[in-house]
Amino acid sequence: MNTEIILAIDGSTKNTGWSIFCDKELKGYGAIGAGSANLYHRIDKMVEEIKKIIDKYKPTRVIMEEVLPEDVKNNNNVFKTLMYLQGFLMKLFDENKLPVELVVASHWRKCCGIKTGAGIRRDSLKPKDIQFVKKTYNLNVNDDEADAICIGWSATHDPLPITEEAIIKDSFGFEFG
Numbered sequence: 292m293n294t295e296i297i298l299a300i301d302g303s304t305k306n307t308g309w310s311i312f313c314d315k316e317l318k319g320y321g322a323i324g325a326g327s328a329n330l331y332h333r334i335d336k337m338v339e340e341i342k343k344i345i346d347k348y349k350p351t352r353v354i355m356e357e358v359l360p361e362d363v364k365n366n367n368n369v370f371k372t373l374m375y376l377q378g379f380l381m382k383l384f385d386e387n388k389l390p391v392e393l394v395v396a397s398h399w400r401k402c403c404g405i406k407t408g409a410g411i412r413r414d415s416l417k418p419k420d421i422q423f424v425k426k427t428y429n430l431n432v433n434d435d436e437a438d439a440i441c442i443g444w445s446a447t448h449d450p451l452p453i454t455e456e457a458i459i460k461d462s463f464g465f466e467f468g
Contacts, residue, residue, distance in 0.1 A: 295352070295447075320436050352391070353389050354443065355377070418434075
């Protein structure tokens with residue numbers, strides 16, 4: 292039986308959270324910070340560091356949060372920068388022959404028992420993500436690490452059926468690999 296190793300990513304050009312799950316067990320987590328004012332230097336750093344994680348843990352698939360305009364308050368500049376990062380990371384995953392699933396935040400949070408929807412502000416969700424990780428793993432983490440751990444947990448412990456709305460193979464219907 293092959294061991295499944297999942298790399299879960301909460302992407303950001305300033306602080307990307309990541310986690311590694313091996314057969315439902317959390318094996319590693321962290322956050323990659325990039326402080327450059329130059330967007331492309333920050334993206335380069337994220338790609339370089341994710342490559343090191345791939346080399347160390349040898350994941351068999353990747354789960355990454357999908358970038359949606361409403362998740363960034365329809366701020367077109369933020370949306371574009373996150374899409375640039377996602378594109379560079381998708382290229383890295385393709386080069387490493389890693390299948391990728393993009394998961395919307397509402398789905399992974401629902402799997403973790405975190406209520407989202409109308410009237411619930413994104414700012415109020417971050418502490419709930421951190422609380423889930425504290426309760427589940429007794430870890431004190433930042434919000435980026437918490438999100439990545441929750442994404443990985445939802446992929447390995449998902450009590451909910453996966454729907455087309457929850458997982459998007461890629462944003463534009465491109466086939467990778």
